[in-house]
Each structure stands twice: as C-alpha cells, then as structure tokens.
Amino acid sequence: xxxxxxLCTNLRRAARGVSRHYDGxxxxxxxxxxxxxxxxxxxxxxxxxxxxxxxxxxxxxxxLGRNVRVLEGAxxxxxxxxxxxxxxLVCLTEAGDQCLKAALPAWEAAxxxxxxxxxxxxxxxxxxxxxxxxxxx
Amino acid sequence: xxxxxxLCTNLRRAARGVSRHYDGxxxxxxxxxxxxxxxxxxxxxxxxxxxxxxxxxxxxxxxLGRNVRVLEGAxxxxxxxxxxxxxxLVCLTEAGDQCLKAALPAWEAAxxxxxxxxxxxxxxxxxxxxxxxxxxx
DNA sequence: TTTTATTGCGGGTATATACATACAAAATGT
DNA sequence: ACATTTTGTATGTATATACCCGCAATAAAA
Numbered sequence: 001x002x003x004x005x006x007l008c009t010n011l012r013r014a015a016r017g018v019s020r021h022y023d024g025x026x027x028x029x030x031x032x033x034x035x036x037x038x039x040x041x042x043x044x045x046x047x048x049x050x051x052x053x054x055x056x057x058x059x060x061x062x063x064l065g066r067n068v069r070v071l072e073g074a075x076x077x078x079x080x081x082x083x084x085x086x087x088x089l090v091c092l093t094e095a096g097d098q099c100l101k102a103a104l105p106a107w108e109a110a111x112x113x114x115x116x117x118x119x120x121x122x123x124x125x126x127x128x129x130x131x132x133x134x135x136x137x
Numbered sequence: 138x139x140x141x142x143x144l145c146t147n148l149r150r151a152a153r154g155v156s157r158h159y160d161g162x163x164x165x166x167x168x169x170x171x172x173x174x175x176x177x178x179x180x181x182x183x184x185x186x187x188x189x190x191x192x193x194x195x196x197x198x199x200x201l202g203r204n205v206r207v208l209e210g211a212x213x214x215x216x217x218x219x220x221x222x223x224x225x226l227v228c229l230t231e232a233g234d235q236c237l238k239a240a241l242p243a244w245e246a247a248x249x250x251x252x253x254x255x256x257x258x259x260x261x262x263x264x265x266x267x268x269x270x271x272x273x274x
Numbered sequence: 275t276t277t278t279a280t281t282g283c284g285g286g287t288a289t290a291t292a293c294a295t296a297c298a299a300a301a302t303g304t
Numbered sequence: 305a306c307a308t309t310t311t312g313t314a315t316g317t318a319t320a321t322a323c324c325c326g327c328a329a330t331a332a333a334a
Contacts (some may be wrong), residue, residue, distance in 0.1 A: 004174070004177065004178075004181075004282060005264075006157045006170075006174065006177070006244070006248065007155065007248060007252075007263065007264070007267075008152075008155050008156060008158070008170050008247075008248075009170070009174040009177075009261070009262060010268070010271070011148075011151060011152045011155050011156075011267060012152050012156060012170075012171070012174070013194065013195045013267070013271055014148060014152075014267040014271055014278085015145075015148045015149050015151075015152035016195055016196070016268055016291075016292090016316075017195055017270060017271055017272070018145050018148050018149075019145060019148075019149060019291095019292095020142065020292085021145070022145045023292085028255070032292095032319080032320095033143075033145050033149075034319080034320065035147075035319090037141070037143065037146040037149070038140075040140070040141065040143070040146075040307090044141075049282075049283095050282075050283065050284095051281085051283080056252070057150065057321090058153055058154055059153070059313085059321080060148045060322050060323075061282080061283070061284095061326095062283085062284075062285080062321085062323080063320065063321050063322065064324070065283070065284065065285095066284095066319085066320080067319080070318090070319070070320095071310070074205060082282095084177050084281090084282080084328075084329075085330080086282045086283065086326080086328065086329045087282065087283090087329095088280070088282090088283075090146070092250040097312070103274075110145075111142075111143065111144060111145075114144055114270075115144075117269070118269065119268075122155040122266060122269070123144070123263055123266055125266065125326055126144065126270075127142075127144070127147060129255075129259060129262065129263050129266070130144075130147040130148060130150070130330090131147070131250075132152040132254070132255065132259070133151040133155055133263075134147070134150055134151055134154055135154070152329095153289080153321075153322090156278065156321095156322095157322080159288070160322085169290095169322095171289080171290065172289090172299070180278080186312075186313095187312075187313065187314095188311085188312060188313080196290090196292090197291070197292050197293075198312080198313075199292070199294095199313085199314075199315080200290065200291050202313070202314065202315095203289085203290080203291085203314095204289080204290070204291090207288090207290095217333080219312095221299075221300055222298085222300080222310090223298065223300075223311070223312045223313065224297045224299090224311090224312060224313090225313075238319080250296085258292075
C-alpha cells in the first residue's frame with residue numbers, strides 16, 4: 001500500500017510517534033514531553049508572560065494558558081503579577097526546577113536513542129528542516 | 138535566544154505550524170487536515186476496521202474511534218457490520234467522497250506552497266526522515 | 275479629556291490524542 | 305461442553321490544541 005504524500009499527515013504522524021517515545025521515557029516523572037518542553041522554555045526565558053511564552057513555543061495563547069494551569073495545579077510553576085495590571089508572568093517553582101533536573105537523564109536517553117537511530121547527518125538535517133518549517137505561515 | 142535541541146519539541150512545533158497552514162487552506166470545506174487525512178486513508182484502504190485504520194495511521198484505536206464518530210456525525214463516513222459481530226467497518230459515504238474531491242485543489246495548493254518553500258531536495262529529505270521516524274517505538 | 279484602538283488574558287466550544295479499563299464476541303484449550 | 309484467552313470496540317479521564325469572543329487595562333488619538 002502506497003504511503004501518503006501529504007507532508008502534513010506524515011509530519012503529524014511522526015510527531016505522535018516521537019511524542020510517545022519521549023512520553024514513555026518521562027513516565028514516572030509526572031510530566032509528559034509537552035510539559036517538559038514548557039518547563040524548559042520557562043527556564044530558558046526569564047519569567048515570560050503568557051503571550052511571549054506562547055509566541056516562543058509557537059502555541060496559541062489560549063492553549064498555553066490552559067497548559068500552564070495544569071502545571072500550576074501540579075505546583076511546578078506559578079503566576080506572579082507583572083508591571084502591568086493585565087500582565088501576568090509565569091515562573092518556574094523550586095519543585096518545577098527539581099522536576100526538570102530529575103527528568104533530564106530520561107530525556108537525554110530518549111533523545112540519544114533517537115539520534116542513534118538517525119545518525120548525526122540525518123539528525124542535523126532534521127533539525128534544519130524543522131526549523132525551516134517552524135515559521136510556516 | 139538559543140532554540141531547543143529537543144527533536145520532539147521541534148517536531149511537535151513544526152507539526153502544529155504546518156497543520157495550521159493546511160487547516161487554513163481547508164477552511165471552508167468543513168474539514169481540517171486531520172479529518173482530511175482520515176478520509177484519504179478511508180479511500181485508500183477498502184472499508185478498514187477501526188483497528189486496522191488506526192494501525193495504518195499510527196493512531197491509538199480509541200482516538201480513531203472518536204475521530205470517526207465526528208465524521209460520521211457529519212455524514213462523511215458510515216459504519217457497517219463486518220463479518221464478525223464485534224468487527225465494524227468504516228466506509229466513505231458519497232458525501233465524504235464529494236468532500237474530498239472538493240477539497241483536493243485546496244490541499245494541493247497548500248502542499249505546493251510548502252514544497253516551493255522547501256525545494257525538491259529538502260522535500261524528499263523530509264519525507265524520508267519522517268518515514269524513518271514513523272516507526273519510533 | 276473623552277473617545278478609540280491596542281494589548282493581555284480568560285472562557286466557551288470543539289476536535290485530537292492517549293492510556294487504562296471494561297465488555298462482548300470469537301477462538302482456543304482442556 | 306466449559307473455561308480461558310484473544311480480539312475488536314467503547315468509555316472514562318485527562319491533556320493538548322485552536323478559534324472565536326468578550327473583558328479589563330493601557331495606550332493613542334481626537
């Protein structure tokens with residue numbers, strides 16, 4: 001049976017499969033790969049607003065707001081008042097930082113298994129391609 | 138600001154962006170790219186069961202079952218009895234087939250815009266890489 | 275200064291997605 | 305024949321995701 005030629009379909013399928021791979025690795029740390037990514041970005045950016053974090057992650061603001069709420073409920077991040085009355089900042093809690101530290105080896109292992117499968121050349125190719133696709137529309 | 142090195146995060150972000158690109162193109166045809174993909178697979182495979190369709194698309198069976206229900210409600214596909222009492226077959230309706238035909242030019246345009254951006258070499262590279270990733274775990 | 279536009283966010287609604295569990299039908303083993 | 309296992313789905317629960325709309329606070333314009 002011929003595979004689909006649709007770039008989008010193939011991209012979505014790959015994203016699902018790879019997400020399952022990472023989710024499996026992160027199992028036991030109380031977070032999935034989407035949450036791991038959110039927490040990482042929180043560590044990388046310094047107390048971003050909902051909007052800027054969403055922008056940085058290529059997510060809709062409302063989506064990010066809801067994802068943030070889940071992690072806030074888990075105590076891994078918290079919201080603080082910004083300079084502006086309407087502006088709220090997202091920041092990592094100590095627990096969130098610990099969670100990231102604890103999960104790091106598992107993430108590294110998952111990443112490494114994938115890189116071993118691909119090899120260095122394809123890994124670089126893939127990252128390059130994904131970067132180009134990131135700004136789609 | 139340095140981008141993430143996480144393959145999964147980048148893959149997920151690209152999938153979101155590209156999905157938005159295709160969803161925008163399909164706007165007005167009553168289906169999104171995930172549904173377009175499902176209908177295409179339905180046309181490609183002949184009256185698959187829920188399980189085999191899920192397998193073919195790399196989706197969890199329960200997920201596919203729910204996605205199918207949405208399209209059934211829209212009249213684009215219907216369920217029929219299989220040889221087995223527990224086995225149900227999914228098949229495209231006439232409306233579903235018409236919907237696919239109507240949406241095809243929009244899908245082609247979206248695909249073409251993306252390919253123009255990438256160029257033939259990278260397009261082939263990308264499909265190759267995604268295919269390799271498809272079987273991740 | 276009052277009006278208007280912009281900005282930042284939350285909520286409503288709908289779909290996509292997965293895992294665990296439950297359940298019924300069919301196949302298999304004794 | 306009866307018990308066990310396997311198979312095919314559906315349901316419960318939870319998160320991820322997006323679009324639209326509305327609200328409040330701020331900034332810009334008149």
